[in-house]
Amino acid sequence: xxxxxxxxxxxxxxxxxxxxxxxxxxxxxxxLRVLELGEQLGFDSAWVRHRHLQYGxxxxxxxxxxxxQRTSRIELGTAVIPLGWENPLRLAEDLATVDVLSGGRLNPxxxxxxxxxxxxxxxxxxxxxxxxEDFGYDRVSRLLSLVRxxxxxxFSGVEGxxxxxxxxxxxxxxxxxRLWYGGASTxxxxxxxxAGMNYLTSSVVRAEEGSTDFEKIQLSHVQAFRAHHxxxxxxxxxxxxxxxxxxxxxxxxxxxxxxxxxxRLPRTKTPQGPGGLLFSRDYVGTSAEIAEQLYRHAAxxxxxxxxxxxxxxxxxxxxxxILTDLAERLGPELGWKPGS
Numbered sequence: 447x448x449x450x451x452x453x454x455x456x457x458x459x460x461x462x463x464x465x466x467x468x469x470x471x472x473x474x475x476x477x478l479r480v481l482e483l484g485e486q487l488g489f490d491s492a493w494v495r496h497r498h499l500q501y502g503x504x505x506x507x508x509x510x511x512x513x514x515q516r517t518s519r520i521e522l523g524t525a526v527i528p529l530g531w532e533n534p535l536r537l538a539e540d541l542a543t544v545d546v547l548s549g550g551r552l553n554p555x556x557x558x559x560x561x562x563x564x565x566x567x568x569x570x571x572x573x574x575x576x577x578x579e580d581f582g583y584d585r586v587s588r589l590l591s592l593v594r595x596x597x598x599x600x601f602s603g604v605e606g607x608x609x610x611x612x613x614x615x616x617x618x619x620x621x622x623x624r625l626w627y628g629g630a631s632t633x634x635x636x637x638x639x640x641a642g643m644n645y646l647t648s649s650v651v652r653a654e655e656g657s658t659d660f661e662k663i664q665l666s667h668v669q670a671f672r673a674h675h676x677x678x679x680x681x682x683x684x685x686x687x688x689x690x691x692x693x694x695x696x697x698x699x700x701x702x703x704x705x706x707x708x709x710r711l712p713r714t715k716t717p718q719g720p721g722g723l724l725f726s727r728d729y730v731g732t733s734a735e736i737a738e739q740l741y742r743h744a745a746x747x748x749x750x751x752x753x754x755x756x757x758x759x760x761x762x763x764x765x766x767x768i769l770t771d772l773a774e775r776l777g778p779e780l781g782w783k784p785g786s
Contacts, residue, residue: 452750452781456782458492458493458523458753460492461495462502463502470501478512478516480769483766485520488784489520489769490521490785491520491523494510498562507524507541510544510548522552524556527556528562529585530564534588534589535614542621545618546616550620552624553625554625555625556589558582558585583641593621594622598613598614626644626645629645632666636673639671642677644684645681650726651663654666658717660714662744664726665745668683686754687746688729691771692730692732693733695771702760704730706757710725733771737780754772
């Protein structure tokens, strides 16, 4: 567990990959450059968010396929792919293909729920089966079984000059052990543990049993996950708070970062929306200040790997400064050592 004497084991970051709808290529190129920079700085992992019908990465698997050819060491993840938009069989093929291309570096994170604005998009997404689609955990179980190499077809063998497999191809051994579930509730934490998956916890949780203490709620999720996982205390959890070190920031950047966090602070006070979502505050300050705050964070003390989230709307040079300070200042403050 991260303490002043027990170091952080894995340091990662998460980016949304924004782009201009009228000129999307520069934004995607910026994302790839950020992922390359992460490897150069020694980060253990880089993760991309997933956004449908927005101006963020709509196809993270395709973006990460490109990233596999521009990196050689850093692990590449998705946080998270909403499975309500996916066919598990086709997704299993895509994930395995990218994992093979990466040399076994892919960390797919997924989640389930009905697609956002489902009534508005259903006619385009599921025109014939919209009322019958299952958006529960069974969809994750299907993906997990297919990635593991379980039977996908009742037919295999040679037909004419073509050979057919009864399981997803390519098969990538080890990929199933790198599947993550992004959860925000006790129910999802328990299910993820029972499924034997890894657990992604972010800066959003569900306010449960009347509590509005983010740290305690997140800690309870981590504990519930591990209590139901075959690996117990060794089961992998990654935490994704928004962390913005300012050590090398200009005065203008510091002012922008502080204003960003201040505008988002009110949403941390009470549960938001019909789902009762509770948001963590953003951590802005010097690496020494942030490290001190994290060491007091109840849930942070229970994990040894993180994927700190980059803010949504900053400029490329801001991300360069933040990532550099994360790797060169905050990481060492937490006892982390860069990969090579």
